[in-house]
Amino acid sequence: MHKRLKLGMVGGGQGAFIGAVHRIAARIDDEFELVAGALSSKPDNAKQSAAQLGIAPERAYTDFNEMAKAEAAREDGIDAVSIVTPNHMHFPVAKAFLEQGINVICDKPLTSALAEAVTLAEIGKNSKAEFVLTHNYSGYPMVREARHLVQSGALGKLRRVNVEYVQDWMSEAITDPDNKQAAWRSDPKQSGKGGAIADIGTHAMQLANFITTEAPEKLAADLTSFVEGRLVDDDAHMLMRYATGAKGYLWATQVAPGSENSLRIQIYGEKAGLSWAQENPNQLWYAPLNEPKRLLTRGGHGTSEWTQGQTRVPPGHPEGYLEGFATIYKEAADLIRNGRTKDCILPTLADGLLGMQFIDAAIRSSEHDAAWTPIEV
Amino acid sequence: MHKRLKLGMVGGGQGAFIGAVHRIAARIDDEFELVAGALSSKPDNAKQSAAQLGIAPERAYTDFNEMAKAEAAREDGIDAVSIVTPNHMHFPVAKAFLEQGINVICDKPLTSALAEAVTLAEIGKNSKAEFVLTHNYSGYPMVREARHLVQSGALGKLRRVNVEYVQDWMSEAITDPDNKQAAWRSDPKQSGKGGAIADIGTHAMQLANFITTEAPEKLAADLTSFVEGRLVDDDAHMLMRYATGAKGYLWATQVAPGSENSLRIQIYGEKAGLSWAQENPNQLWYAPLNEPKRLLTRGGHGTSEWTQGQTRVPPGHPEGYLEGFATIYKEAADLIRNGRTKDCILPTLADGLLGMQFIDAAIRSSEHDAAWTPIEV
Amino acid sequence: MHKRLKLGMVGGGQGAFIGAVHRIAARIDDEFELVAGALSSKPDNAKQSAAQLGIAPERAYTDFNEMAKAEAAREDGIDAVSIVTPNHMHFPVAKAFLEQGINVICDKPLTSALAEAVTLAEIGKNSKAEFVLTHNYSGYPMVREARHLVQSGALGKLRRVNVEYVQDWMSEAITDPDNKQAAWRSDPKQSGKGGAIADIGTHAMQLANFITTEAPEKLAADLTSFVEGRLVDDDAHMLMRYATGAKGYLWATQVAPGSENSLRIQIYGEKAGLSWAQENPNQLWYAPLNEPKRLLTRGGHGTSEWTQGQTRVPPGHPEGYLEGFATIYKEAADLIRNGRTKDCILPTLADGLLGMQFIDAAIRSSEHDAAWTPIEV
Amino acid sequence: MHKRLKLGMVGGGQGAFIGAVHRIAARIDDEFELVAGALSSKPDNAKQSAAQLGIAPERAYTDFNEMAKAEAAREDGIDAVSIVTPNHMHFPVAKAFLEQGINVICDKPLTSALAEAVTLAEIGKNSKAEFVLTHNYSGYPMVREARHLVQSGALGKLRRVNVEYVQDWMSEAITDPDNKQAAWRSDPKQSGKGGAIADIGTHAMQLANFITTEAPEKLAADLTSFVEGRLVDDDAHMLMRYATGAKGYLWATQVAPGSENSLRIQIYGEKAGLSWAQENPNQLWYAPLNEPKRLLTRGGHGTSEWTQGQTRVPPGHPEGYLEGFATIYKEAADLIRNGRTKDCILPTLADGLLGMQFIDAAIRSSEHDAAWTPIEV
Numbered sequence A, B, C, D: 001m002h003k004r005l006k007l008g009m010v011g012g013g014q015g016a017f018i019g020a021v022h023r024i025a026a027r028i029d030d031e032f033e034l035v036a037g038a039l040s041s042k043p044d045n046a047k048q049s050a051a052q053l054g055i056a057p058e059r060a061y062t063d064f065n066e067m068a069k070a071e072a073a074r075e076d077g078i079d080a081v082s083i084v085t086p087n088h089m090h091f092p093v094a095k096a097f098l099e100q101g102i103n104v105i106c107d108k109p110l111t112s113a114l115a116e117a118v119t120l121a122e123i124g125k126n127s128k129a130e131f132v133l134t135h136n137y138s139g140y141p142m143v144r145e146a147r148h149l150v151q152s153g154a155l156g157k158l159r160r161v162n163v164e165y166v167q168d169w170m171s172e173a174i175t176d177p178d179n180k181q182a183a184w185r186s187d188p189k190q191s192g193k194g195g196a197i198a199d200i201g202t203h204a205m206q207l208a209n210f211i212t213t214e215a216p217e218k219l220a221a222d223l224t225s226f227v228e229g230r231l232v233d234d235d236a237h238m239l240m241r242y243a244t245g246a247k248g249y250l251w252a253t254q255v256a257p258g259s260e261n262s263l264r265i266q267i268y269g270e271k272a273g274l275s276w277a278q279e280n281p282n283q284l285w286y287a288p289l290n291e292p293k294r295l296l297t298r299g300g301h302g303t304s305e306w307t308q309g310q311t312r313v314p315p316g317h318p319e320g321y322l323e324g325f326a327t328i329y330k331e332a333a334d335l336i337r338n339g340r341t342k343d344c345i346l347p348t349l350a351d352g353l354l355g356m357q358f359i360d361a362a363i364r365s366s367e368h369d370a371a372w373t374p375i376e377v
Helices: A018-028 A043-052 A064-073 A087-099 A114-125 A141-151 A180-185 A196-212 A321-338 A349-367 B018-028 B043-052 B064-073 B087-099 B114-125 B141-151 B180-185 B196-212 B321-338 B349-367 C018-028 C043-052 C064-073 C087-099 C114-125 C141-151 C180-185 C196-212 C321-338 C349-367 D018-028 D043-052 D064-073 D087-099 D114-125 D141-151 D180-185 D196-212 D321-338 D349-367
Strands: A005-010 A032-038 A080-083 A103-106 A131-133 A158-166 A218-224 A235-241 A247-253 A262-269 A272-277 A283-288 A293-297 B005-010 B032-038 B080-083 B103-106 B131-133 B158-166 B218-224 B235-241 B247-253 B262-269 B272-277 B283-288 B293-297 C005-010 C032-038 C080-083 C103-106 C131-133 C158-166 C218-224 C235-241 C247-253 C262-269 C272-277 C283-288 C293-297 D005-010 D032-038 D080-083 D103-106 D131-133 D158-166 D218-224 D235-241 D247-253 D262-269 D272-277 D283-288 D293-297
Touching: A005 A018, A005 A064, A005 A321, A018 A032, A018 A080, A018 A321, A018 B018, A032 A043, A032 A064, A064 A080, A064 A087, A080 A087, A087 A103, A087 A114, A103 A321, A114 A349, A131 A321, A131 A349, A141 A196, A141 A262, A141 A272, A141 A283, A141 A293, A141 A321, A158 A196, A196 A235, A196 A247, A196 A262, A196 A349, A218 A349, A218 D218, A218 D235, A235 A349, A235 D218, A235 D235, A235 D247, A247 D235, A247 D247, A321 B321, B005 B018, B005 B064, B005 B321, B018 B032, B018 B080, B018 B321, B032 B043, B032 B064, B064 B080, B064 B087, B080 B087, B087 B103, B087 B114, B103 B321, B114 B349, B131 B321, B131 B349, B141 B196, B141 B262, B141 B272, B141 B283, B141 B293, B141 B321, B158 B196, B196 B235, B196 B247, B196 B262, B196 B349, B218 B349, B218 C218, B218 C235, B235 B349, B235 C218, B235 C235, B235 C247, B247 C235, B247 C247, C005 C018, C005 C064, C005 C321, C018 C032, C018 C080, C018 C321, C018 D018, C032 C043, C032 C064, C064 C080, C064 C087, C080 C087, C087 C103, C087 C114, C103 C321, C114 C349, C131 C321, C131 C349, C141 C196, C141 C262, C141 C272, C141 C283, C141 C293, C141 C321, C158 C196, C196 C235, C196 C247, C196 C262, C196 C349, C218 C349, C235 C349, C321 D321, D005 D018, D005 D064, D005 D321, D018 D032, D018 D080, D018 D321, D032 D043, D032 D064, D064 D080, D064 D087, D080 D087, D087 D103, D087 D114, D103 D321, D114 D349, D131 D321, D131 D349, D141 D196, D141 D262, D141 D272, D141 D283, D141 D293, D141 D321, D158 D196, D196 D235, D196 D247, D196 D262, D196 D349, D218 D349, D235 D349
Parallel strands: A005 A032, A005 A080, A080 A103, A103 A131, A158 A247, B005 B032, B005 B080, B080 B103, B103 B131, B158 B247, C005 C032, C005 C080, C080 C103, C103 C131, C158 C247, D005 D032, D005 D080, D080 D103, D103 D131, D158 D247
Antiparallel strands: A158 A262, A218 A235, A235 A247, A262 A272, A272 A283, A283 A293, A293 C293, B158 B262, B218 B235, B235 B247, B262 B272, B272 B283, B283 B293, B293 D293, C158 C262, C218 C235, C235 C247, C262 C272, C272 C283, C283 C293, D158 D262, D218 D235, D235 D247, D262 D272, D272 D283, D283 D293
């Protein structure tokens, strides 16, 4: 008999965006049911949001610490908590649940400051609980196909890794106080010191690292706040060097008119190249040297059995953002049920820490006029 | 407090495809919970499938008639049933539930024979239950944006309606007896007299009708079975004429190598043209006469408030096949809860009947050497 | 020492379009020099146009009959004449030059009436002169690559041939008397009975015939004049049947907003499919059954030596409309110099006659309510 | 009466690539006739090549100095010389002709060493002759449309300039001694110190400068020779900063499998973004902030009268690489005939010098670990 895992959520009350995404992602493969939440620090919002989501009133908390303790104490307590707050709350919430031994599924970036990330990584090591960072783009089947191609040696030794994450929604000063999404992202107290570099740059970096299974050794970064009065960067670009000799660039911006959510990656090796774009995620270009380019499609001919097993609908029936996200949840359920195996490729606390070190290195490099700066691991 | 509707399902046991799609679609917006099912006519499959889906053993039926009666009799009986069987079972199952006053959500085409569809339409008129046909492609936001553009007069008087549904998965004779999807689709006893015309041609026709809010008056169709030994058509093309003076063509095929699920539509009017393709469903080309073409995106600038309200994630975060399908379920929930309003655009029994009349007219036209044949309504 | 062929031109004076195209095409590969012309029937225009083009005054004619005779009589007379007049003048001009034994390079369609085409074909048989019809789209390297793929058996037995030629520039009534291009094309006295079917439908048909090396046996056509007051069709679509069992459709329109010069073809066989679009002519999609789609590029990996020898610049350096046209001229020069070989694939009088029979069959079919009508050859 | 300008050529004998391109470009608009040449330093090649091109034997030189003097002395001497040799010969040849007062049309980069470029710029100032550098990509109409949009203020203040020139043809070590194109490009004695940075990086930089009408102030560059044994860079990427506050990156590579000649540019300002790709040059994306993206086409609706006047065929009839190149020649003819006007936008000696300074700055920056290095002007 199918038994769903019990899920709690911190953050994600009315007016939030990413909380709803997590909830749909958790439902798609039917491995979770949402039974508890501290959905808002505002009691009214927390209560109403919980009711709308069918959470029983006694499990609608306003304080995440209280929730962590109460759920840990219940016999039917939650199996995992999803953390979908603004960045600065990731640390205290994750800490509270990890310390109670409750598995954590946390939105990125890991924390709003590097020091917190270091501490959290330590806490994680000492907790029996699992930790999954929702770098959802690594859930797309064709991203995984790309990883498979690189790992199988189809590209040969890598030479170039170019990744871009391009948006336009912060092209102007945000003057609408009701624009919650923009407001907290451009407030260093809530988002951390990084703006675009943290919000989307970390996604771009993780995507590249996920596919290549290596991280750059050092970077030379130039961060800018193009919009007057903005307190954090809204544009970041950098050169990167890998220990293996590969090179690359990363560009993350939120001020490029005409760009919605254009995360793209190109990887070139001695024997082949590939490219993928998030806005049309069911396709992957694969170009073996001296042969015609091939358009691989999700579940389609020429893709690996591994990724063919990760799709819900046949080729030509597009999956999207929510399905990629759902795959993270599906695999998190497997992780929670069966423990971590060597095949698990879910983003971990270590990936989250690496992401924070990346942000930190980029900011420090930029403060030193784009000086080469190692990503300290 | 959020209360989910109780859903039953007929068909969709292990090894089926579209049943799983319906279940995900029903879960995405959290308006339904699956509580009963006659998932297979084979008792073992029915039982195991139900257990895997978390359906209580006492509500795991093997006989849909029994299920209809039992659920109608329960105080906590299902609010709706999803019918996801091969085509020839749509009629008896839908009849059974409608006669018990249970709302029906049914896969297309409506039935496997026109006469059944006529009967079912009558039964529907006399039932208090609602009936929704899952022409899921009409759930895509950019399909609806296209409908909005036509209805708002942006295209002016329509001149051309061209629609194609192109696949390749039946390009060869199906010799694998385990290929259930291909097997029943090419067996007239299960699929009806139509092959590609019924399986995908109806989708193409409904898409065109949905966007233009009119149906062709008559057609001149040429159906072919290209693969030797195939008992139904695997390719159908036709000219169409509308009462308004518009003309068009429809092409549906399952033998076009390189085509996965390529449903495309182009509509041209006196003042503008538009085009949409299912494999990249988040985009809609809109070309006002004598102006540059514009690429409209789901939820993006220049789209209507109406369709902006029908998306779950921001522009640039692609939605796909399952989200389009989920919108049908979401609106079905609203229909079941609140009754049919004038704004309801869900495909109805009448649309299903029209689809059967379309299949019938196409087959008759083809039998008469592509003679012009009215779609009798 | 390189010796250019001497070229004359009839039509193509100031204000004309296609004459300038022919002249550039003739220059690109440096096989011709323009030395004589009857560029306009208006003496002033003829004289001024000739001077602008560097034609000596004594070879600037106003009468094409006089030109044919005078040039035939000169020792240094022209090797070939390009006919770039409106359709109704193709016949008398071609006749005049063929009868003088002067090679003819003629724009399409062959004539404005079928009977003239039949006569001209007879005249051609009895002339020592060569005749080339400038169906320029067959000069594109990737169109030829498509032909090569079909002929090499890569597609297997053909099943579908779909071709479309879609424009929008006649979407409205032409009220500007200075719009010469539109004016003569919609005047049956100058263009013949066919409108879009003759102007662009013949291109589409020839493209399909060129690639498949077969012509449809019969067609069922529906022609329309959508714009009020227009005397010829501006939209034509049809079903087609081939003797080999293949089927197809052809759609030609000049009233589809957002379409500039969108000539596209898709061909599907038992073993593979291909598609090509004129607006991006350096690419050809090739999809072998059960393999990933491949994007072939002009001169690129995986293309034949034959077509690699037909490009002037390396892959990735786009060639366009004028280069495709130039290839027709280049091969015409070779034909004139060396006579017709079995490898010559230039469109002939026979192709022109077939085009006229196609127009005629389409118009007759449409007059009989889209009855199946053989293309009489 | 139309009089063609008399053109000579240095370089471009049998086996060369770019010489043939220049000759076609010069013919397309019929402003030049090739009458003299020192097509090769090998006498046999020079003589045979000249004969093939219809050059009179007495004007088939083997020594460019002799040619410069002889042509300057003839009454019917050449109006201009095209220099299409490997890079290291640009300087002495250009010097020879400029000093004879003969107009020069020279391939890029200007010279193989910066010092030569400085000298040549001086010589140019003291010569009555005109100098045109064939940065042909600035001849594409949609590149000019992009420039027009920037200059008209449609983008507002610029923030980002990203340009890439990506090829794959040098992905492997060149072992074929007959591969002339690759051989001289990877020999510093012929190409200069720069490899990809000089061969294609200068095109990318010029494209960006041409559209934005500004050049970056400084850059931080990282150059690599990925292929073992290669003596010059085959990959170059860099961050750039503009005096106006804009930032950008430039990436030029010849080792990216699957890339033929992929020159692409994206420019973002406060009010709009645009992007263009050379392999499909008839399109330009224009995205005004908070509006749908528009696809502008060469000669199409919504483009400027200025660029509409620079096309030879209607919208939808693609122009390509050769037509863009021809526009440079067409405008060079106008320059030679009428002198330099303020509207002339042809690349000059100053642009060539800037290109050499760019190469020099990039190499120096790379030698100093990607230190910020001004482009000294």
